[in-house]
Amino acid sequence: MGFAYFAGANFLLTLVAAILCVCFAPTAAGPGIPEIKAYLNGVDTPNMFGATTLIVKIIGSVGAVSAGLDLGKEGPLVHIGSCIASLLGQGGPDNYRLKWRWLRYFNNDRDRRDLITCGASSGVCAAFRAPVGGVLFALEEVATWWRSALLWRTFFGTAVVVVVLRAFMEICKSGNCGLFGKGGLIMFDVSNVSVRYHAVDIIPVALIGVLGGVLGSLYNHLLHKILRVYNLINEKGKFHKLLLALSVSIFTSVCLYGLPFLARCRPCDPSLPDSSCPTTGRAGNFKQFNCPKDYYNDLATLLLTTNDDAVRNIFSISTPREYEILSLIIFFALYCILGLVTFGIAVPSGLFLPIILMGSAYGRMLGTAMGPYTKIDQGLYAVLGAASLMAGSMRMTVSLCVIFLELTNNLLLLPITMLVLLIAKTVGDCFNPSIYEIILELKGLPFLDAHPEPWMRNITVGELADVKPAVVTLSGIEKVGRIVEILKNTTHNGFPVVDEGVVPPMGSRIGATELHGLVLRAHLVLVLKKKWFLQERRRTEEWEVREKFTSIDLAERGVKIEEVMVTEDEMEMYVDLHPLTNTTPYTVVESISVAKAMVLFRQVGLRHMLILPKYQAAGVSS
Amino acid sequence: MGFAYFAGANFLLTLVAAILCVCFAPTAAGPGIPEIKAYLNGVDTPNMFGATTLIVKIIGSVGAVSAGLDLGKEGPLVHIGSCIASLLGQGGPDNYRLKWRWLRYFNNDRDRRDLITCGASSGVCAAFRAPVGGVLFALEEVATWWRSALLWRTFFGTAVVVVVLRAFMEICKSGNCGLFGKGGLIMFDVSNVSVRYHAVDIIPVALIGVLGGVLGSLYNHLLHKILRVYNLINEKGKFHKLLLALSVSIFTSVCLYGLPFLARCRPCDPSLPDSSCPTTGRAGNFKQFNCPKDYYNDLATLLLTTNDDAVRNIFSISTPREYEILSLIIFFALYCILGLVTFGIAVPSGLFLPIILMGSAYGRMLGTAMGPYTKIDQGLYAVLGAASLMAGSMRMTVSLCVIFLELTNNLLLLPITMLVLLIAKTVGDCFNPSIYEIILELKGLPFLDAHPEPWMRNITVGELADVKPAVVTLSGIEKVGRIVEILKNTTHNGFPVVDEGVVPPMGSRIGATELHGLVLRAHLVLVLKKKWFLQERRRTEEWEVREKFTSIDLAERGVKIEEVMVTEDEMEMYVDLHPLTNTTPYTVVESISVAKAMVLFRQVGLRHMLILPKYQAAGVSS
Numbered sequence A, B: 001m002g003f004a005y006f007a008g009a010n011f012l013l014t015l016v017a018a019i020l021c022v023c024f025a026p027t028a029a030g031p032g033i034p035e036i037k038a039y040l041n042g043v044d045t046p047n048m049f050g051a052t053t054l055i056v057k058i059i060g061s062v063g064a065v066s067a068g069l070d071l072g073k074e075g076p077l078v079h080i081g082s083c084i085a086s087l088l089g090q091g092g093p094d095n096y097r098l099k100w101r102w103l104r105y106f107n108n109d110r111d112r113r114d115l116i117t118c119g120a121s122s123g124v125c126a127a128f129r130a131p132v133g134g135v136l137f138a139l140e141e142v143a144t145w146w147r148s149a150l151l152w153r154t155f156f157g158t159a160v161v162v163v164v165l166r167a168f169m170e171i172c173k174s175g176n177c178g179l180f181g182k183g184g185l186i187m188f189d190v191s192n193v194s195v196r197y198h199a200v201d202i203i204p205v206a207l208i209g210v211l212g213g214v215l216g217s218l219y220n221h222l223l224h225k226i227l228r229v230y231n232l233i234n235e236k237g238k239f240h241k242l243l244l245a246l247s248v249s250i251f252t253s254v255c256l257y258g259l260p261f262l263a264r265c266r267p268c269d270p271s272l273p274d275s276s277c278p279t280t281g282r283a284g285n286f287k288q289f290n291c292p293k294d295y296y297n298d299l300a301t302l303l304l305t306t307n308d309d310a311v312r313n314i315f316s317i318s319t320p321r322e323y324e325i326l327s328l329i330i331f332f333a334l335y336c337i338l339g340l341v342t343f344g345i346a347v348p349s350g351l352f353l354p355i356i357l358m359g360s361a362y363g364r365m366l367g368t369a370m371g372p373y374t375k376i377d378q379g380l381y382a383v384l385g386a387a388s389l390m391a392g393s394m395r396m397t398v399s400l401c402v403i404f405l406e407l408t409n410n411l412l413l414l415p416i417t418m419l420v421l422l423i424a425k426t427v428g429d430c431f432n433p434s435i436y437e438i439i440l441e442l443k444g445l446p447f448l449d450a451h452p453e454p455w456m457r458n459i460t461v462g463e464l465a466d467v468k469p470a471v472v473t474l475s476g477i478e479k480v481g482r483i484v485e486i487l488k489n490t491t492h493n494g495f496p497v498v499d500e501g502v503v504p505p506m507g508s509r510i511g512a513t514e515l516h517g518l519v520l521r522a523h524l525v526l527v528l529k530k531k532w533f534l535q536e537r538r539r540t541e542e543w544e545v546r547e548k549f550t551s552i553d554l555a556e557r558g559v560k561i562e563e564v565m566v567t568e569d570e571m572e573m574y575v576d577l578h579p580l581t582n583t584t585p586y587t588v589v590e591s592i593s594v595a596k597a598m599v600l601f602r603q604v605g606l607r608h609m610l611i612l613p614k615y616q617a618a619g620v621s622s
Helices: A002-022 A033-041 A051-067 A074-088 A099-104 A109-128 A132-142 A150-174 A199-234 A238-262 A299-304 A306-315 A325-342 A352-373 A376-396 A400-407 A411-431 A434-440 A455-458 A459-467 A482-491 A521-530 A543-549 A553-555 A594-604 B004-022 B031-040 B051-066 B074-090 B101-106 B107-128 B131-143 B146-172 B200-235 B240-262 B296-302 B307-314 B325-342 B351-372 B378-394 B396-410 B409-431 B433-442 B454-458 B459-467 B481-487 B521-531 B542-548 B594-604
Strands: A265-267 A295-297 A477-479 A493-501 A511-520 A574-576 A587-589 A610-612 B264-265 B295-297 B477-479 B494-502 B510-520 B573-577 B587-589 B610-612
Touching: A002 A051, A002 A238, A033 A109, A033 A132, A033 A434, A074 A109, A074 A352, A099 A482, A099 B131, A099 B325, A099 B610, A109 A132, A109 A150, A109 A400, A132 A150, A132 A400, A132 B396, A132 B409, A150 B396, A150 B409, A199 A238, A199 A325, A199 A352, A199 A376, A199 A411, A199 A434, A199 B146, A238 A299, A238 A325, A238 B351, A295 A299, A299 A306, A299 A325, A306 A352, A325 A352, A352 A376, A376 A400, A376 A411, A376 A434, A376 B459, A400 B131, A400 B146, A400 B409, A411 A511, A411 B131, A411 B146, A411 B396, A411 B510, A434 B587, A455 A594, A459 A594, A459 A610, A477 A482, A482 A574, A493 B131, A511 A521, A587 A594, A587 B587, A594 B594, B004 B051, B004 B240, B031 B074, B031 B107, B031 B131, B051 B074, B051 B307, B074 B107, B074 B351, B101 B107, B107 B131, B107 B146, B107 B396, B131 B146, B131 B396, B131 B454, B200 B351, B200 B378, B200 B409, B200 B433, B240 B296, B240 B325, B295 B296, B296 B307, B296 B325, B307 B351, B307 B378, B325 B351, B378 B396, B378 B433, B396 B409, B454 B594, B459 B594, B459 B610, B477 B481, B477 B610, B481 B521, B481 B573, B510 B521, B510 B610, B587 B594
Parallel strands: A587 A610, B587 B610
Antiparallel strands: A265 A295, A477 A574, A493 A511, B264 B295, B477 B573, B494 B510
């Protein structure tokens, strides 16, 4: 009967989350962090930051987490933060957008990028109550371009998050907000244990690091395989997606409910106060479950609770004999399986918490095994295990270190945490890339890495341009017909504007080519829509430009070429592209290597780069 | 008699520090952080990272700090870290350089830059025992270019520093290392106080932030004025420099010894254990000084101790009535004066500690004044005051926040620290730039800022190049005489190599100019020194190139044109520059704005950038 209620509730909650995700916003499934990473790198996934995605993500995440699935709310919170930031910057969802004048100032790619970065760091801050960790997460993992102004803007964002969190906790002190704010500002506090370690402790610490690296990369490898299988299943349609999510839910319920029966009942430590062992409520470190009085079931303590409490229980300090090795092995094996099968289903899911649970289990196992030889508490071993698996899978260092510091509030643990993270990251890097890079690759999102590939050094941009679809060049004053034709037949987003046969002012050679600049597809479409045409082939005068074009007109977005109607007569007219052209695009000479051009492209944050021939009409000056 | 010993010892110590700085390494004076910042921005100060500077800095810093001057060891430690890193990378000082084969791999500008960044962050880590703070300090304040690999390299460096520090502390536990390691890994621990704050506490917190911003920018302003006066004095010669340092030392001794007599003797709190009040030794929070038994002198507690202990005493928690307002005012006023007059003298001096002392004084004053209305401990007010003045003067946010977290080990203080830092920085930014930027400007070191100035948008690189000294262009195959002449008469470090009158492979226009690339002055000098001359005007064959030049030859540094002898006959010979040329320099078109070119220059970290004419011989491809 208990199991029926338990499994039924979990099933229903998963159903709600999955139906929302499958039917209304497929982009809300998964953590969303890889897509944010790709966006900040320059690739926009459609519908990623819309209002529907936001709502589905919030409700879906609540459903999925409370369904007891092995997933976290951290990734979804990061995505939620970015969605809110993006919507705030645009003045609302696409259809019901506010038209405030000052919103115009945010309506550009650069500010949207900054806002989404701030949103992501605020999300991490809200998830872990780690303000500095949030800033560093955005800096180390999410953002591609970074500037000093962004550092203190994200910092301001997370400061506000913390103050608001604090205020809510103050209000909820009376206890009428449910689980919220129970843990205080520090989620997994292990500060009240004295950390003592000596030179010999370096061996288990290094061992945890190496294990974390190996297991983390193994996890990445297996998750990759499983996600590929899931992709095949999910491609079969919505029903298959739902079925997959629900089977995982039932499997989770069966395991969580059934496995504690395998564990032996253990007697309570008589030195503990009476009320703390055994407990029957939600919280508490010693769950009675099916045991007689003064006995507790250690596996039920870990499984039959929220994920957050499970972490708290396994991190619990000064309880060296609380868990049997067998229970920890069962716990570890279960969460390895659940962590692999749960991630790919169609509900909002984060990666942080499953990895923390897995890592803390083997950390605590190692701590129990090392018990007689070490002075480090087993709870701290669990913390180190969690940190090592995170580093082994996600390959972050500084941000993870600060997040763990802010999660656990134990500054004296910092030196060994740093060592563990560095070892795990280094070991993991030997085997495969980080989990987010693997997911990015699986989703088919192109990502411009900071380091050029070796082959890029041996090929010039000129050679690369020759084998790619040819660039279409426009004249300074172009026929409307040609523009329409080009826009319909190509997918290029930018076109170089070149004036042929001009006379260089001081040169003697007649007939050189002048590069005027670059014109964007969006602007060309706007020209056609607003019908800024000329009867004859002439340049627009300056007063005409001032009268006709405003930057507000040009900022209009989302017009498509298919929506524009041009008559036969207009096809024969001309457009002067000079006033619409970006006259100072970044350029490279054709003989430069692809590697160097890529560095420029990424460092300056370009979308278009023009390639110039090596041969100049006039002398070179520098 | 006591005063004579006190002042005499201080005088001698200052004398040693100042003589070393004045006679052997003037670059060792001051904190060194601005010069490191400038180096990482691309401007190398001569003798900044040499062995002499390192030794003088170490001994001088020890002398200056133990002389009781109002200066810190933090800045010098950062500089020492960078010096060591630079020397390690080069394989030793210039004259006694190790010739290990693998050292070649570090002997390039990029790795030297990375090493110096790591050294700086390790210095901060050693100074504050703040590993994460050190990494963030290097990231936020010191470095101009940053890449993800650097993040975890600096992190690794600081991890090693912490482990070594820990090991030494373990060894020194028996107490035979003097003052070292007394404070443990956390220098100014305020963790054992419960932090309780409510919505009303936002007012004093905001007040501290505003005060910190105003006082910080005032401090920057006054220090600027005083440093200009000092520059005038220091220019008069070595003797004047010495005299200035020694007068400051005597003034400091007089104030430190004399002022405590102004304070009233206060009775000890009877609730304290007997041995802690009053004390006569070095440590201790209640100094007896000239008072009878069971009385203490609160000003002596702050003044007659090391600077580190002074901070510890003023941060001391749960001692609300320890200091009288009058004593705090005297302390604050004294350290304002000392902080201004001490910084510019010719000894190694850091800025962190003087600012912390000043800030903590007014923070504690505010705390004492707010006593009845607030629940925040006065020691925490002192911490917040110190943080606010740091932010108001140095304008850092995230790194300061983490440094203070690691200094004080109080995570619950983090939200209000963040607010204070943000307010202080914002207020300070309204008045003047950060203290390091002011010092950079005073030292006349050019610094390429991240943001282009507004005028840069209205001028093209072509226009800028026209008003600058003309660029000298070399032909692909150049006469030796012309190269010698150019090297002697110009100071350019790079020369574009241009082949005139070549025929573009697919073009029809005869006589276009081909940009071959950029050749460095250092390589030209090497050519002259190694006499890689040709009898006739011809290109070198590929096998010749392979036989003649090795990259090891080209990596040789420091040869000057004056040292090279070329005979009359050789002057008539030719040099083929093609194999020596960097054929893929970064280029911009002359019509690009200076602002955009500067972004490229700084983001990609260039030293040379070529300007191309707008007019092309062949068509533009992209």
